[in-house]
Amino acid sequence: MRLSRYFLPVLKETPSEAQIVSHRLMLRAGMIKQSSAGIYSWLPLGFKVLRKIENIVHEEQVRAGHIPMQMPTLQSADLWKESGRYDAYGEEMLRITDRHDRDMLYTPTAEELITDIFRSNVSSYKDLPLTMYQIQWKFRDEIRPRFGVMRGREFYMKDGYNFDLSKEDALHAYNRHLVSYLRTYERMGLQAIPMRADGGPIGGDYTHEFLVLAETGESEVFYDSAVTDLSFGDREIDYDNVEQCQGVLEEFTTKYARTDETHDDALFGEVPEERRRTARGIEVGQIFYFGTKYSDALGAQVQTAEGEKVSVHMGSHGIGVSRLLGAIIEASHDDNGIIWPEGVTPFHAGIVNLKQGDAEADAACEALEKALEAAGLEPLYDDRKERAGGKFATMDLIGLPWRITVGPRGLKNGVVELTSRRSGESEELAPEAAVAKLIEIYADHRVTGL
Ligand code: 5CA
Numbered sequence: 534m535r536l537s538r539y540f541l542p543v544l545k546e547t548p549s550e551a552q553i554v555s556h557r558l559m560l561r562a563g564m565i566k567q568s569s570a571g572i573y574s575w576l577p578l579g580f581k582v583l584r585k586i587e588n589i590v591h592e593e594q595v596r597a598g599h600i601p602m603q604m605p606t607l608q609s610a611d612l613w614k615e616s617g618r619y620d621a622y623g624e625e626m627l628r629i630t631d632r633h634d635r636d637m638l639y640t641p642t643a644e645e646l647i648t649d650i651f652r653s654n655v656s657s658y659k660d661l662p663l664t665m666y667q668i669q670w671k672f673r674d675e676i677r678p679r680f681g682v683m684r685g686r687e688f689y690m691k692d693g694y695n696f697d698l699s700k701e702d703a704l705h706a707y708n709r710h711l712v713s714y715l716r717t718y719e720r721m722g723l724q725a726i727p728m729r730a731d732g733g734p735i736g737g738d739y740t741h742e743f744l745v746l747a748e749t750g751e752s753e754v755f756y757d758s759a760v761t762d763l764s765f766g767d768r769e770i771d772y773d774n775v776e777q778c779q780g781v782l783e784e785f786t787t788k789y790a791r792t793d794e795t796h797d798d799a800l801f802g803e804v805p806e807e808r809r810r811t812a813r814g815i816e817v818g819q820i821f822y823f824g825t826k827y828s829d830a831l832g833a834q835v836q837t838a839e840g841e842k843v844s845v846h847m848g849s850h851g852i853g854v855s856r857l858l859g860a861i862i863e864a865s866h867d868d869n870g871i872i873w874p875e876g877v878t879p880f881h882a883g884i885v886n887l888k889q890g891d892a893e894a895d896a897a898c899e900a901l902e903k904a905l906e907a908a909g910l911e912p913l914y915d916d917r918k919e920r921a922g923g924k925f926a927t928m929d930l931i932g933l934p935w936r937i938t939v940g941p942r943g944l945k946n947g948v949v950e951l952t953s954r955r956s957g958e959s960e961e962l963a964p965e966a967a968v969a970k971l972i973e974i975y976a977d978h979r980v981t982g983l
Pocket residue numbers: 641642643644673675682683684685686687688689690691692693735816817818819849850851852853854855856
C-alpha cells in the first residue's frame with residue numbers, strides 16, 4: 534500500500550476528550566472516529582487491525598472444533614420475554630419498535646436466539662456435543678460509554694455457545710474454551726489471565742474472566758504473582774482430549790486470581806505475602822457454564838439413548854474483539870505511539886523513502902514493496918514528499934513493528950536500514966537480506982487482513 538493513496542487521517546493534536554492512552558492513540562493514528570457516544574466508525578487502519586484480531590479468533594475457534602455461524606443484530610423481543618430476560622436485562626438493552634408495533638431489540642448477547650435455533654433443529658443426543666459461535670456487533674446502552682472502544686455502546690464480540698448432554702461434557706466445553714482463549718490472546722501478543730468472576734446477567738456458577746493487567750483497567754483484581762509467569766507457548770493441544778484440557782485449566786486457574794466481585798480476603802491471605810498483588814485489569818473475555826438455565830426456560834431438550842427427554846447443558850463464551858484493540862495498545866505503546874505485536878499489526882513493515890523523487894531511492898523502495906508483497910507480506914510505503922522526521926513520526930505513531938529506511942547514502946553502499954519499533958535498534962542490511970529477515974520474523978504470524 535502506498536501511503537499517498539491510503540486514507541490515514543493522523544492528528545497532530547492530542548484529542549482532549551480522550552482520557553486514556555489507547556483512546557488517544559487510536560484517534561491520533563486515524564483508526565476510529567466517534568459517530569455518537571460509544572459508537573464509532575472504523576477507519577481503514579483501525580478496521581484492518583479489527584479484521585486481523587477477528588481472524589485470529591476465527592482460526593483458534595475453528596481449531597478448537599467450534600462452528601462459525603451468524604445471527605442477526607436485530608431480534609424480536611418474544612424470545613427474551615420467554616426466557617424472562619426482557620425485563621431482567623434492564624436499561625442496557627436497546628429496545629426498538631418496528632412499524633407494526635412489534636417489540637424488537639438490538640442484541641446485547643444471543644443465548645435466547647441460539648437456543649431457539651437449537652430447539653427447532655436438534656432433538657437427539659446423537660447430535661451432541663455442539664458448539665457454534667459468531668462474531669457480530671452487539672449493543673449495550675452503557676450508562677457511561679468511555680475510553681473509546683473499551684466501553685462502547687456498539688461493540689464487536691465473539692460469542693460462542695455449547696450444547697452438551699451432561700454437566701461433565703459441558704465442563705469439557707468450558708475447559709476447551711479456556712484453553713483456546715489462552716492461545717488466542719497469546720497470538721495477539723497479550724497476557725490475559727483467567728480469573729474467577731461473577732456471572733452477572735448471563736448467570737452461572739462457573740465463570741472466568743480473562744484480564745489484561747493495565748493501570749487503566751476498569752476492574753480491580755487480586756492475584757498471586759506466580760500466575761504472570763505462566764505462558765501457553767506453542768504447545769500442541771488435542772481439544773477432544775478431556776484430561777489434557779483439564780490439565781491446562783488446572784495449571785492456569787489453581788493459583789489465586791480473582792476479580793473484586795469474587796475476591797476473598799481470607800483465601801488471598803494464604804498466598805505468600807511477597808506474591809500477593811492488587812492491580813487493575815481490562816476484561817477481554819469471559820466464559821460461562823450455566824447448566825440448564827436457558828434450555829429449561831426455552832424448552833431445549835434432547836432424547837437420551839434410553840429414550841428419556843432431558844434439558845441440554847449449556848455455556849456461553851465471549852471475546853471482546855473491538856475492546857481488544859484498546860487492550861493491546863494499553864499493553865504495548867511508548868511516548869511516540871503504538872507498538873503493534875507482529876500478530877495483529879495492520880501492515881507488516883513500513884518503508885520510508887528519505888528522498889522521494891530520487892530515481893535510485895524510488896526504485897529501491899518499489900523493489901522492496903514488490904518483494905515483500907510477493908512473499909505475502911503487507912508493506913506500507915510512505916511515498917509522500919515529506920521530510921524524514923515527519924515520516925518517522927507517522928510510522929512511530931501508527932506502530933508498525935518494523936521499518937525499512939531507504940536513502941541515497943545507504944544505497945551507495947548497497948544497504949537499507951531495518952529498525953525495530955519496539956527496541957529502536959537498527960541494522961544495515963542489503964535490501965534482499967532485509968526482506969528475508971522480515972519473512973522469517975513473520976513466519977509464525979501469518980494472519981490475513983483486508
Ligand atoms: N453471552 C456472554 C458470552 S458470549 C457475554 O455476553 N459475555 S460478556 O458480557 O462478558 O461479554 C463478552 C466480552 O465482551 C467481555 O468480556 C468484554 O471483553 C466485551 N464487552 C462487554 N461489554 C462491552 C462494551 N460495552 N464495550 C466493549 N466490549 C465489551
